[in-house]
Structures are given as C-alpha cells and as structure tokens.
Amino acid sequence: MDRGQTSLEPQAKGPCVIAPVRAVLRLRRRVCVLRKRRLLQLGTEPDTGTGALGSSGSSGALRADLDQPKFFTFDSLTELSSRTPRKKRRRRSRVVLYPETSRKYRPRTERQSRAQRCLLLLVAIVGFQVLNAIENLDDNAQRYDLDGLEKALRRSVFGQPAAVGRIMALLRDYLATHVHSHPLLLALHGPSGVGKSHVGRLLARHFQAVLEDGALVLQYHARHHCPELRPVQDCRKELAQRVADVVAQAEAEEKTPLLVLDEAELLPPALLDELHGLLQPQRSHHFHNAIYVLLSGAGGVEITQFVLRNASRMLPPHLHSAGNTQTEEELHSSLRELLAREHPLWNTAAIVPFLLLDKPDVVNCFREEMAGEGFFPEQALAEQLAEQLSYYQVAGHEFAITGCKQVVAKVNLLQHKPAKAEP
C-alpha cells in the first residue's frame, strides 16, 4: 500500500495538472466540433422553430441571413403579416330589433319606369270615375226619395207586403241611374178591391211631389180616356201623343216620368200594341227613360184560386219576409204564362201580384178610411163594419171577396146617418 502510494505520488503531480487541462481542452474541442456540426445541420435543415432547438435554429438562420446580401421585397412583409397572429376583432352584434309593424329592410330606391307611372295614373283615374259614378247613382236615387215612398206604401197599403217589397226593389233598381236602354214596366195584377189603384194613386202623388212638375206624371184611365164609343185609332194617337209629350219634357228636365194606366184589362188591343211599341229599345232614347205602371184585374181569378189553394201555406204578413218566396215564384210564373198568351206586352213586364186581403186588413182599411173622413178610428166599429162584408173561409183565414172595395161606401153611409133629432 505505501509502495503503491509512493509510486503514485510523483506520477500523480504531473498528470494531476495536465490531465484536467487536457480534459478541458478536449471538452472545448469537442464542444466546438459539436457546435460546428450543429451549425452545418441547421444550414441545410428547414427551421422547425420549436423549443430550445428552434431558438438556436432561428438564431442560426438569422446568422445565415446576416451573411446573405439584403434586398427589400414585399414578400417578407406579407410573410410577416401572415405570420403575425391577427388581433381577433370583436364582432359586433348584427341583430337589430325592429317594431313588429315596421319594414325589416331598407326601402328600395329603384327608378319607376314611365309605363308604370302611366299605369298608376290610369288606375287612379278609373278609380276616381267609379267613385264618381257611384256618387251619381246615389244622387239620382235620392232625388226620388224612395225611402219616403217605401214608408208611405208600407203605412197605407195593408196586406200586400210582398207586392210593396217587389215594387220598391224594381223602382230602386231602375232609378239608380238616369241612363236606360228600355223603360220599366210594372204590371200590378189582382182581384177587385185589393189596392192596385190605391197603390197607383200613392205612386202618382209621390212622383208629382218629388218631380215638382205634375206634367211628368200621366194618369190614364181606360174607361175615362177611351170610352167604348170613341174610335180606337183616335185613342191610340192620343195616347201616343201624350206619352211622347211627357217623355220629351222629362228628357229636357233630366227626370224620369211616371205613366199610370189604370183598368188595363179594358184597354183595346190597338192600345196595347201602341204601348208595346213605346217600350221597344228601337225607339229614340228619351222613350227609354220612363216608368209605366199598368193596373189590371187580369189574372185576378187565378190569383184568388191560388191564394185559396195555398191558404194553409200562406204566412201572416209579419212573417212574410221569412219566406213565401217559393209560393210567390210559382204564382209569378203561372201569371206570366197566362198574360203572355193575351198580349206580348206582358212578356216585357215585371208582374206584381196583389193577393186577397185577410179580415184584419179589411178592418185596417175601415179604420184608415174613418180617420180620413174625420171619424174616430174606433176598432170595435171598424170590426163591426168589416163583419158586414163577405169572406172566403179557408184554413183558418177569412179572405174578403171584394177586398176593401166597399169600405169607402160603408164609411160614407156612416157619414150620412141621420143626425139625432134635437128635442
């Protein structure tokens, strides 16, 4: 041991200094070699740019870059900008809350074509004219106070609600305008005493009042104006002349005249022919604007039979609008068939049947007549007077055989009762 120690000591002093120096040198050399090798590696390999090696790699590349001659190109900038992480812009919320009723888009400001503008103008003009025409229609109907006429008829004509309704509907329709292609022909048919002449008189009175010219209402009574002894051709000429005068005057005044011909069943065929000719559309236009009302007992028998046959189906007047329409239609068509066989004039007519009057209607006739003659319209007295008339008794109805025909005479008798002798 000692020998070994002693032999080692002198040797140990020399290498003791040199060996670490050598080791250090060796290590340095080794490090240099490694560095060089790494530098060479980095010069050939692409920059991975990750971790510690990456940083050393990039430094190597930078060093290599520094060795390269520098030229400015925009590529480097775009490269840089693409490499630099973009600052994330905060996206603004695009949701906009609109009120329910407003538009959710900006109005378009497209230029309208001229054709489109013309079209709009045309539509506006047509709309204005339509409105104007509607206003004119109302004006024409208002001139004749048809509401007033309807009230008067409903108040004064008993037991004929369907007839009054039909007359009013036809008049309203016709008088809605002043320009016509043909006249209106109303043909009121029914048995005696049911109110045909009464309605004719009410119409004439109303039109005289609203037209403010009595000359525009012609009332023609067959028996009075064309008695049996008078030559028919004279009657015909006279009727034609009278009608021509009335329609000419009405044309000048821009009004619609009314021509009431009573007892039409007594008109000779020549006069019916004349009337038929007056109604033709070939006549000059002022003949088109006129209302003819023919009152006739023709068809009265058929109407009486119809009412008696359908008495159980007949509704009381206050329920009438609820529906007698099917029964009425049957009556209209059978009457038209019957009358058209007599003269073609009836083909162009609006036929209005007047039905038999029930006992309560007759009582109303008495009360009306009594009031008109200055008597107190006592119900009991009116019923007593109505009791004196004759009736068809069918299905719980009592239909007056002569309607209200005898009412005037009976009330006149009341008037002529001898006054009580004064004591």
Ligand SMILES: Nc1ncnc2c1ncn2[C@@H]1O[C@H](COP(=O)(O)OP(=O)(O)OP(=O)(O)O)[C@@H](O)[C@H]1O
């Ligand atoms: N429906 C009725 N409503 C009110 N009054 C009526 C009705 N029917 C008749 N009258 C009264 O009876 C009278 C005679 O009636 P109107 O002359 O109108 O009968 P008509 O149907 O024309 O009969 P005719 O064909 O015989 O002339 C009238 O003056 C009127 O006072």
